Amino acid sequence: MDNNVASQGYGPVYFHNRTKQLVRWIPEGAYALIEHKDIDEMAALALIDKNVKGVLNYAPSMSGDYPSLGTIRLIEHGVPVYDIDDPQRVKQVLRQGHTIHIDGRQLWLKEPQGPSFLSSLTRYTDRDILLKLKLAQANLKDRLQKFVENTLTYALQELPEILQPVPIPKLKLNMRDRHVVVVTRGSGYMEDLMAIKDYIAEVQPVLIGVDGGADAILECGLKPHLIFGDMDSISHTALCSGAEIVVHAYKTGQAPGLNVVHRLGISAHIFPCFGTSEDAAHLLADEAGARLIVSVGSHTHMLDFLEKGRQGMASTLLVRMKLGGKLVDAKGIHHLCLRKPHSRISSPLSVSDACLEHHTH
Structure with a gap:
């Protein structure tokens, strides 16, 4: 640098x-x-x-x-x-x-x-980065404890909701007994999506883009069947791609994302559900009868959620426990591929990455 x-x-x-x-x-x-x-x-x-x-x-x-x-x-x-x-x-x-x-x-x-x-x-500068990483390492134990406490507190509050059947809108798209790939714009999402293109070509799963995940599907030369989310980080191109659209709403039924699709003259379903949009998309696929749900770019650990500005991951924990083996996480799968993956980051392992690797082990 x-x-x-x-x-x-x-x-x-x-x-x-x-x-x-x-x-x-x-x-x-x-x-x-x-x-x-x-x-x-x-x-x-x-x-x-x-x-x-x-x-x-x-x-x-x-x-x-x-x-x-x-x-x-x-x-x-x-x-x-x-x-x-x-x-x-x-x-x-x-x-x-x-x-x-x-x-x-x-x-x-x-x-x-x-x-x-x-x-x-x-x-x-490099020196500033190293000092901040050292400070982060010193704070990590305290942050982890608060994160886990917050996760468990809210998990107990949200547990009754996850135990009940989730009513879903009447979709034109049929997901029953099919594989479903849910794409979220999380760390490494594009590399992971590219790594499973052969699987997508062979199995022909339903492709769900969570907000900007729909743009990622299009960038890969594919087409989303369904777009889900609050519509705050998705392009008009993706919204007009012909995919069925489901707007994630608050439990009260309020759905600010509807304004985005209505301005484009597009119709949409509403799905009131607790948790993040990716959690709600997983639940939607499950309730729609999906046989297997493959999650790409999902947020799975503390650093993921802190980067999103969330202090816990209660809904994600509950959804993953409910779906069990039906949910397959493709996060990081590109690291297992022998071919060179598509990547937006071409720099070699830096001292900062080495520090982060130390944090997570």
């Missing part, structure tokens, strides 16, 4: 407090301004795909609370990451599309009368 603090030049800046919304429309080559504590890996990969010039963050990009991967991935790909030292001033001044100039560790606004200083910056 190049940790030179030389001038980064000029460029337009665009902001959204939800990174996954920003990456849907930010122009390539612009600076991304976010408010995203502990940038997660999926957000980082999306920013990398948009070829952003740099990432500016109102929040700590890597706090050291746990070993988050986003900042590491960005720097590995040559995208500089900065925390803004005076966020309040910058929020008052900067507007969408303003031209900024990063000079060393200083943020300037380009104006007709001359540059205006906005804030000093904290730029992440």
Whole structure:
């Protein structure tokens, strides 16, 4: 990684407090301004795909609370990451599309009368990454205990719901006695999906895309049969692909995602269900009579859920216990393949990955 603090030049800046919304429309080559504590890996990969010039963050990009991967991935790909030292001033001044100039560790606004200083910056370097990882390692035991306690507390509260039959909408799609592949945009999802393409070609399973997982299915040259989720991170192309659509709703029946599909003139079913959208998609497939459910890109452990901003995994634990052997997890299966998998990350094992490997063993 190049940790030179030389001038980064000029460029337009665009902001959204939800990174996954920003990456849907930010122009390539612009600076991304976010408010995203502990940038997660999926957000980082999306920013990398948009070829952003740099990432500016109102929040700590890597706090050291746990070993988050986003900042590491960005720097590995040559995208500089900065925390803004005076966020309040910058929020008052900067507007969408303003031209900024990063000079060393200083943020300037380009104006007709001359540059205006906005804030000093904290730029992440190799040394910063190692210090944050050491801090995360020291915090890991405490985070794990709180995570498990939170998971068990909510699991007890949600247990009555998982014990009852889940009423599902009347679908045109028939899943009875069929294999179903549920694709979620989690760590390594694209590599794992590519690794099971031969299985998909041979068995012809039902393909369910959970939000952006539908885009992943399309990127692989396949077509989703059903799209499930709250529709907050899916492209219009995927929504208009002809797949049957089920919007994940709150237990009250409220479904904000309906607004997204209705604006496109598309009809959709509603499925009120507790838990994450991937959990609800697994339950839907089970209740629809699927013989086998293959989960791709699912969130399965503490670091996965902390990256999603969740402090526990109660619903996931309960769903996996209910489905038992019917649910096959393909997470990480590409590591078992002899052929070279499709990958968005081509860098070799870095010191940061080695540290993370130590955390999980």
